[in-house]
Amino acid sequence: MSEALLVDGSPMPFEAGDSVAVAVVRGGGWPSAGGTLCLAGDCGNCLVEVDGVAYVRSCQLPAQAGLAVRRHPSAGKPHLPAAIDPEAEIAVRRGEVAVAVIGGGAGGRAAADVAEAGGQEPLVLDASDGFEVVGVYPGPAVVARGPEAMLHLRADEVVVATGSADIQPVCPGSGLAGIVTARAAERLAAAGVDLGRTVVVGWDLVRFEGDGNGRVAAVITRGDDGSETATACETAVVDLGRAPRDLLARMAGDGADGAIRAAGSAAAEHALPPPPTSGVVCPCMGTTVDDLGVAWDRGYTELELLKRASWAGLGPCQGGACLPHVRSWIAARTGGPAPDPFTARPAARQITLAEAAADTTIDAFRRTPLHDEHLALGAQMDRFGGWWRPWHYGNPLAEYWAVRQAVSIGDVSTLGKLVVSGPDVVEALERIYPCNVADIKPGRSRYALLLNERGHVMDDGMILRMSETRFVLSFTSGGAANAEMWVRDWVDTWGLRVHVMDQTMSLAAINVTGPRATTLLARLGLPDAPRFLGHVHAEIAGVPCHVMRLSFTGEAAFELHHPVDGSVELWRALMTAGDDLGIWPHGLQALFGLRLEKGHVIVGMDTELDTTPRRLGMDWAVRMEKPAFIGRAALERTAKLEDDRRWFGFAMDGEAPVEGAPIRSVESGEIIGNVTGSWTSPLLRKALMLGWQRRRPFADVVEIDGREARVTATPFYDPEGLRARA
Amino acid sequence: MLALEPLRGLRVVATPDALDRARWTGSPILLRFAPDEMLAIDAVTVDIDDEDAIVEHETGFVGARLAPDDLARLIAHVDWPLPTDAGALAQGKVAGVPAKLRLGPAPLLVTNAAYADELVDRLG
Numbered sequence: 001m002s003e004a005l006l007v008d009g010s011p012m013p014f015e016a017g018d019s020v021a022v023a024v025v026r027g028g029g030w031p032s033a034g035g036t037l038c039l040a041g042d043c044g045n046c047l048v049e050v051d052g053v054a055y056v057r058s059c060q061l062p063a064q065a066g067l068a069v070r071r072h073p074s075a076g077k078p079h080l081p082a083a084i085d086p087e088a089e090i091a092v093r094r095g096e097v098a099v100a101v102i103g104g105g106a107g108g109r110a111a112a113d114v115a116e117a118g119g120q121e122p123l124v125l126d127a128s129d130g131f132e133v134v135g136v137y138p139g140p141a142v143v144a145r146g147p148e149a150m151l152h153l154r155a156d157e158v159v160v161a162t163g164s165a166d167i168q169p170v171c172p173g174s175g176l177a178g179i180v181t182a183r184a185a186e187r188l189a190a191a192g193v194d195l196g197r198t199v200v201v202g203w204d205l206v207r208f209e210g211d212g213n214g215r216v217a218a219v220i221t222r223g224d225d226g227s228e229t230a231t232a233c234e235t236a237v238v239d240l241g242r243a244p245r246d247l248l249a250r251m252a253g254d255g256a257d258g259a260i261r262a263a264g265s266a267a268a269e270h271a272l273p274p275p276p277t278s279g280v281v282c283p284c285m286g287t288t289v290d291d292l293g294v295a296w297d298r299g300y301t302e303l304e305l306l307k308r309a310s311w312a313g314l315g316p317c318q319g320g321a322c323l324p325h326v327r328s329w330i331a332a333r334t335g336g337p338a339p340d341p342f343t344a345r346p347a348a349r350q351i352t353l354a355e356a357a358a359d360t361t362i363d364a365f366r367r368t369p370l371h372d373e374h375l376a377l378g379a380q381m382d383r384f385g386g387w388w389r390p391w392h393y394g395n396p397l398a399e400y401w402a403v404r405q406a407v408s409i410g411d412v413s414t415l416g417k418l419v420v421s422g423p424d425v426v427e428a429l430e431r432i433y434p435c436n437v438a439d440i441k442p443g444r445s446r447y448a449l450l451l452n453e454r455g456h457v458m459d460d461g462m463i464l465r466m467s468e469t470r471f472v473l474s475f476t477s478g479g480a481a482n483a484e485m486w487v488r489d490w491v492d493t494w495g496l497r498v499h500v501m502d503q504t505m506s507l508a509a510i511n512v513t514g515p516r517a518t519t520l521l522a523r524l525g526l527p528d529a530p531r532f533l534g535h536v537h538a539e540i541a542g543v544p545c546h547v548m549r550l551s552f553t554g555e556a557a558f559e560l561h562h563p564v565d566g567s568v569e570l571w572r573a574l575m576t577a578g579d580d581l582g583i584w585p586h587g588l589q590a591l592f593g594l595r596l597e598k599g600h601v602i603v604g605m606d607t608e609l610d611t612t613p614r615r616l617g618m619d620w621a622v623r624m625e626k627p628a629f630i631g632r633a634a635l636e637r638t639a640k641l642e643d644d645r646r647w648f649g650f651a652m653d654g655e656a657p658v659e660g661a662p663i664r665s666v667e668s669g670e671i672i673g674n675v676t677g678s679w680t681s682p683l684l685r686k687a688l689m690l691g692w693q694r695r696r697p698f699a700d701v702v703e704i705d706g707r708e709a710r711v712t713a714t715p716f717y718d719p720e721g722l723r724a725r726a
Numbered sequence: 727m728l729a730l731e732p733l734r735g736l737r738v739v740a741t742p743d744a745l746d747r748a749r750w751t752g753s754p755i756l757l758r759f760a761p762d763e764m765l766a767i768d769a770v771t772v773d774i775d776d777e778d779a780i781v782e783h784e785t786g787f788v789g790a791r792l793a794p795d796d797l798a799r800l801i802a803h804v805d806w807p808l809p810t811d812a813g814a815l816a817q818g819k820v821a822g823v824p825a826k827l828r829l830g831p832a833p834l835l836v837t838n839a840a841y842a843d844e845l846v847d848r849l850g
Contacts (some may be wrong), residue, residue: 094805152805359805361822361848366840387840421739422778469778499762499780501739505838506786564839565732565785 003065012069018191020058020069021046026193030177031058033074034214035283036238039184041127041349042165042245042320044284047072054078055316055350060127080352091149092359097123100142100155102133102248107161107264115159123153135346136160136251140259145351150358157259160249164242164265168283168321170276173208175283178216182239196234203274208236243270243324250319250344272324275332282322284315292329303330303339318344368413369508369567377585384588385478387414392587399586400682403553403594406582407514409574410591412559413567416461416480417503418487421470424496429463429471432490434613434622434629440465445533445548449613449621450475450483451631455638457611459483460603462550464535472546478604480504490630507546508567512574513557515726516581521547521558523577529558532725541573542566551724553594554717593679596688599649599714606647606676606690612638616647644696647676649688649714650704656680656687657705663691664703675704681716688716728796728849730788730835730842735767740779749773757815757828757836765836789836797833803849821848 004011007024014023021031021039031037035045039059049070050056055078058069072078099115101108104126115122125131130147137143140158144151166181168174180188180195188195204221206228211217218230244266252260261267276289287310295309303326306312312326313319319326319342327338347356366387374381379390390411393399402408420429429437433448440446445464452458459479464472475483484502491498512521518529524541535548543566551557562570575583586594592602601607601616612635613622622635650663656678663673675691689709693699700711713719735754738745742761750756754769765784766772772781792800801808803821808814813830820827823845825837837845 096807154807361819364823364841364844364848366838367843369839371843419739419780419782421780470780497778499739499778501737501763501780501782503782503786505840506737506782506784563783563785 005063005065005067005069007069008071014063015191018063020048020050020061020063020067022059022188022191022193023063024058024069025188026191030215032071032177034175034177034179036168036174036179036181036321037184038166038168038181039187040165040181040245042317043168044315044317044321047316047350049078053350053352054080057349060132060349080350086354088354090355090358092152093146093149094152094154095123096154097121098155099123099157099159100125100140100153101159101161102126102136102142103161103163103264103266104128105161105163105264107163107266108159111159111161111263115157122159123155125151132349133248134349134351136248136260137346138252138260140252143346145349145355150355152359155259157261158252159261159263160246160266161263162245162248162266164268164270165245165320166238167240167243167273167324169205169208169238169240169279170273170281170289170322170325171205171207171279173210173216174279176208176210176216177214178234179208179236179238182237185235185237195237197232198235198237199231199233200237200239202239205238205240207279240273241271243272244268244341245320246341247318247320247344247348250341251346251348253343270324272328272331272338275328276325281325281329282310282312282315284317284321285311285313287312287322289329292326296333301330301333303327303342306330307342313342316350318348366414366505368411369564370411370413370510370571373568373571374411374585379585379587382588385414385476386481387477389414389477390585390587392589393585396587396589396593397682398584399590400593402582402584403514403555403586403590404683405515406584407512407516407520407578408584408586409571409578410511410513410586411509411571412511413508413564414477414480415504415509415559416459416473416475416477416483417507417509417561418473418475418484419470419501419503420473420487420498421501422496422498423469425469425471425498428487428491428494428496428498429473430626431494431629432487433463434626434631434635435463436623436626437463437471442467443530443534443536445535445550447550447621449618450479450486451613451629451635453630453634454610455612455631455634456609457603457607457613457616458486460601462548464548476603506564507561508564509559509561510567510571510574511552511557511559513551513553513555515555515723516578517556517558520574520578520581520583524573526558541570541577543570543573545570552598552600553591554598554715555594555723556726557724592677593681596677596679596690597681597684597715597717599690599716601647601690602677608692611647612643614639614643615645642696645692645694646698647690647692648698649690649712649716650675650702650709651684651689651712651716652687652704652707652709654687654707656689661705663693663709665695665699666701666703666708669703672699672702684716688712690714728790728835728846730790730837730846732785732839733765733767733787733789733836735765735784736769736772736781737763737765737784738772738774738779738781739763740774740776740781744774744776744779747775755828755834757826757834759815759817759826786839787836788839788842789834792833792835800827800835800849821845823848 031046046058048058098120099122112122135143142153206220209218249262300309331338374390382391450459461474546561548559661675662671673692677690754766757765816827828834
């Protein structure tokens with residue numbers, strides 16, 4: 001013995017070939033607070049922290065000089081760091097193989113031989129070669145941690161030949177140190193570890209008794225006559241048979257169509273242990289046999305449900321220790337056969353987030369062509385609806401007043417934009433939308449909700465008619481991709497002759513809004529602005545634009561849709577020409593306040609997955625006299641039911657509460673809803689809110705943020721809509 | 727560093743048959759995004775037998791012609807199977823960014839302008 005690792009700060013000598021766990025046992029200790037050691041990586045009883053990384057199976061880690069090992073605390077779970085070295089890049093090797101065989105034992109070799117005989121070239125992954133498989137996915141795909149890199153493999157077939165595992169004891173005292181399985185005892189003996197006085201015990205085991213210091217001192221067995229016998233020992237060896245080591249096979253579920261299979265001992269039938277009657281059944285989670293009974297009595301009588309309710313099997317070994325016992329326990333309860341094993345999930349071995357995420361990427365957020373213009377104006381950018389968008393330009397209050405009193409521009413390039421064309425286009429849109437479409441004249445537009453079959457609001461936007469057979473549809477920024485798929489799918493399903501082109505990223509859009517918006521546009525080439533809900537094509541500052549007059553802010557507003565390569569030019573021209581008009585751009589923060597004063601809904605922010613037009617108070621956007629549209633049948637049916645949810649406007653004195661704030665009953669103090677939008681109106685000088693009430697009768701006065709708030713009709717601002725039409 | 731240049735051309739949505747028979751001015755690079763959709767880089771006009779076809783001037787894409795080394799470097803950022811047909815248009819994520827890759831003797835990378843900076847950042 002010439003080298004040592006550090007265990008809880010103290011040197012621990014080891015010998016060549018020792019794992020960390022074997023070295024610790026050799027030194028007279030135990031790698032954990034207690035529990036039966038299998039030394040085969042199947043249980044969670046030897047988990048330690050190594051060089052700052054917790055949940056490492058010390059039985060699978062070769063001992064190395066200077067390795068810093070800390071035992072897990074006896075209570076509680078240690079945190080797993082995101083990465084060992086946050087700056088280190090973890091390499092990923094990718095490959096494709098015909099057959100991936102997991103396990104290099106007899107079963108694995110046999111499977112590999114069969115593959116070779118069939119002319120295939122199998123790849124055998126074995127932990128002893130440094131390849132720890134951490135996940136098997138339907139596909140199939142295998143993720144393993146190799147000596148130098150993570151391995152991501154695609155395979156036509158995956159064979160899990162990981163052998164069998166020793167069954168762990170479940171009885172009082174099974175959490176003591178000094179208990180090992182039969183094969184662990186063999187490994188320790190082969191390594192020359194002195195276990196002291198040992199006793200081997202089988203299914204006659206009743207319980208273990210300790211020495212007062214957490215180590216086993218005696219084994220209590222029951223004879224054929226029912227009498228108990230105590231045998232003193234320093235190490236107890238339990239020989240209770242074996243169970244399939246099938247954790248990786250259990251990850252596949254039913255999604256792999258047979259391309260992932262277990263083989264050899266991992267697939268063999270093994271006798272289950274007798275049903276446990278007392279003690280800890282799941283050492284990882286501390287679930288006792290009594291806990292199983294409590295969950296069962298609450299109705300969780302399916303294995304998968306019992307697992308979730310009792311936590312048995314949810315720990316690091318994912319049933320490696322407890323699964324045979326829980327299956328046996330259920331079989332005894334039902335008097336029937338044991339249920340099939342429960343599923344397992346990656347990762348089968350401790351893995352850092354850095355290893356899991358190596359060479360993967362987060363979703364890319366899009367940038368509008370005006371991104372650099374926003375930055376140059378000092379914008380604080382934020383991610384919203386899949387795009388980088390200006391949250392504000394340093395002074396959201398000034399941005400608000402620019403809209404209300406002068407003129408402002410906002411980047412709305414992120415809105416969804418579809419062109420639909422064809423002889424059946426009116427028929428398609430009449431079926432898709434709950435509003436009338438056929439009566440929209442070319443050059444006019446209409447606001448529309450988009451509903452699913454259940455009548456729930458998916459999105460909203462505008463329908464703009466270009467000609468008899470061509471329309472432009474707009475959608476919310478975040479809902480655009482889904483809406484595009486929705487339109488395409490239905491057109492295909494109905495077999496209608498309609499072409500669809502997504503121009504969301506081909507066209508930019510600038511919203512010009514405020515009482516001086518028409519003046520600004522007149523200066524740049526639009527002397528005759530379209531009237532409200534009209535749209536025209538015109539060159540603005542030399543940039544070809546589709547000009548749409550609509551309003552989300554409550555003021556006169558014109559969306560200028562234009563090719564992305566003209567966007568910067570157009571933006572700068574507007575800023576320059578509007579300088580003496582008091583122009584200033586507005587970001588999302590001001591926009592959300594402006595829209596709130598108008599009571600406009602933002603689908604996805606204000607709505608829930610089952611929000612209906614009725615709940616929003618937007619029945620006016622639905623034409624039930626139409627014979628058919630998506631969601632109509634559901635709306636007709638639910639219209640006959642009393643509904644206990646409604647979206648309201650609220651107002652109160654003082655500053656606005658945080659969005660999401662609970663709405664409480666004034667009488668009982670109970671939570672009856674929540675705020676979805678909140679804004680301290682500079683113009684109206686009070687807090688305005690939009691939010692849900694979820695209990696009838698709907699209250700006129702509620703409590704928000706400890707204050708009384710009154711239900712108030714929307715729009716809060718310019719209810720006649722005169723300013724938007726001005 | 728990858729240099730993505732703005733692309734100009736026509737984007738057309740029409741019946742597949744009409745797209746197959748479309749007559750283009752010049753010699754555009756044709757990328758078939760879908761059976762009914764095509765981007766014709768450098769195209770100015772098209773004569774197409776579909777009166778409801780949607781034909782739009784397109785400036786919303788950027789692209790780069792790829793040298794063999796560039797292509798190899800890109801493929802290292804693709805974690806899905808690439809098509810093997812000569813001249814195939816592969817569509818999927820490159821370094822997690824939606825992109826299109828025309829394979830063959832003159833490989834071409836195309837993505838939406840909205841993704842350009844992100845893609846360049848990720849590819850380094």
